[in-house]
Amino acid sequence: MLKVTLLGTGGTMPLKTRWLSSCLLAFNGHAVLIDCGEGTQIAMKLSGQRFKSVDVICISHFHADHISGLPGFLLTMSNESRTEPVTIFGPKGIESTVRSLCVIAPNLPFALRFVEYTPDAEIRLEEMVLRAFPLVHSVRCIGFCAELLRAGRFDMEKAQKHQVPMRLWKHLQKNRIIEQDGVVYTPDMVLGEPRKGLKVTYCTDTRPTGSILRFAENADLFICEGMFGDDAKLPRAKEAGHMLFSEAAHLAADAGAVRLWLTHYSPSLTEPELYLQNAVSVFPPTELGFDGKTIDLQFP
């Protein structure tokens, strides 16, 4: 199971009633935070989820509305007694930018590890694989794709064929590698072909681009920015490096996503529901994101 929560859905600046865009992916005692603008720690508290479980923080780009809450978030993690290292995944320059911000969070009780985006960069967190892809914004910006892998079913014939001792079966099913009496036993010796897992793709801030299509392909949940609802705002969207609701919907349709959630609304977009139809007419399973919106994605 993969629990996805939109902690906030606003762009540019936090509003009284709408936090800055941020998303939490939680599974099996672990969590991945995507973006951390000012106030994300409060949104996190409102969501009732634990800071301590956040192992990876993904930062899309260095505009303040996506990163300025990081020092406070890390300090609050330390107040929850986190001591295990935290990985921060972001565009080129992520380490120097975070170190610069952390001038006011100098003595964290856990190490920060940095992964800078490259096309091959990949973070493995238990059964989750995190990758990033380039977006098209006014500054260097990346989207994220999280896949929760699902092992194959137990295959007794295969286990017997590989002469795996019966007492090891349950351990190999838990994806462990075991060496015994000079023989190395691996999970694939007792498992069938991997089954379909879960895929969540998140992108903001950006214009539509081909990399989004590739990484959102067949996503169970595609979370995409919709800075403007009104199609008449296309020139403004192009100028600012953002998207219309309808553009996000076209991406979702073309990528074959299961569902689309819109997020990262302009502060001027006080009633996004007035424009939902612009997306639904293109891609019917579009939903408006809102602060606190959550879904428990289940394996098929």
Next chain:
Amino acid sequence: MLKVTLLGTGGTMPLKTRWLSSCLLAFNGHAVLIDCGEGTQIAMKLSGQRFKSVDVICISHFHADHISGLPGFLLTMSNESRTEPVTIFGPKGIESTVRSLCVIAPNLPFALRFVEYTPDAEIRLEEMVLRAFPLVHSVRCIGFCAELLRAGRFDMEKAQKHQVPMRLWKHLQKNRIIEQDGVVYTPDMVLGEPRKGLKVTYCTDTRPTGSILRFAENADLFICEGMFGDDAKLPRAKEAGHMLFSEAAHLAADAGAVRLWLTHYSPSLTEPELYLQNAVSVFPPTELGFDGKTIDLQFP
């Protein structure tokens, strides 16, 4: 008139229902912000006051709960089309710390000017004089004293004695200096002795110390941290470099302040009203600060 607003009254971390400690002093189209933790810009919006009018930002120290909201606050000021320079007044190292944080606010449309604390440092903003004084905390920390000066009454005898032309009287009364026909006319030529103005003193985070007494002397409003309400928490207060309600009250009484507002409550102090009596019994005109609490101080 001097309008004082507590934008937030929390310490350490913002809560769902309590913003981080911050105070706005507004007078005659100008404003001074004291401290700017995460979320201060939202608290500012809730207060209904304009970002654009903030000419000076005072930072007590570099703990995140007092400064982490600064990049976002400055960016929101720029969204309100501020172009005039903004002065930032803080402890030694203020410029390098702010520059470091502003890695995510790189192209502000106004200049930042820095004033580093020294015993003689003083900022003059129209009729306001801002000074700072050293506190006793776990890191270098300063309190602030804002005095709104009030000129003397118009004195016709004095004006006639100095042979000031009648048409200049009203301009000199507005504190202007005028040169005419080779003669320099100054306000003191038409005004009596300066009258009592208004004084607000603000201090957090700190243990009680002599400098507070001196700078809070006869303050119209003394705003002081009260991290802990329960007197039994004295050892914890000493360890953390903070104060009890009762300690703040003793300072207010000894300084001869007119009134005391408590602020900067510990996140664990969910019901400060349970401990108000600990301060009121020492200094009766003590009031609990709360987010949005405001007063319009009038000249006597």
